[in-house]
Amino acid sequence: MKQITFHINHAAYTVDIGEDKDNRLEDGLKKFLSTEKNLNTQELLLAYLKKTQELIEFEDELKKIIDNSILNTHANN
Numbered sequence: 001m002k003q004i005t006f007h008i009n010h011a012a013y014t015v016d017i018g019e020d021k022d023n024r025l026e027d028g029l030k031k032f033l034s035t036e037k038n039l040n041t042q043e044l045l046l047a048y049l050k051k052t053q054e055l056i057e058f059e060d061e062l063k064k065i066i067d068n069s070i071l072n073t074h075a076n077n
Contacts, residue, residue, distance in 0.1 A: 004029060007038045 004026055005014040017025050032047035033039060039047075 002026070004035060006033060006035060008044055009040060010038055 001016050001018055002020045003014050003016050005012055007013075017029070020026050028051075032050050033044070
């Protein structure tokens with residue numbers, strides 16, 4: 001199991017992120033949260049909001065792809 005440590009409000013939090021063979025989860029976490037410095041609560045909240053925004057954009061893109069696929073399927077029938 002892989003672990004990653006974040007320092008938040010001068011306390012260390014080590015979490016088990018499971019198997020992360022290609023480092024996708026670790027890289028995704030580090031995209032908005034540094035493991036090299038102490039983070040405060042505001043930075044943690046901002047990272048959560050950025051990740052949520054990224055997820056919403058991804059969901060919107062996925063919905064467009066699905067809708068276009070359904071429209072193309074119906075147009076070809």
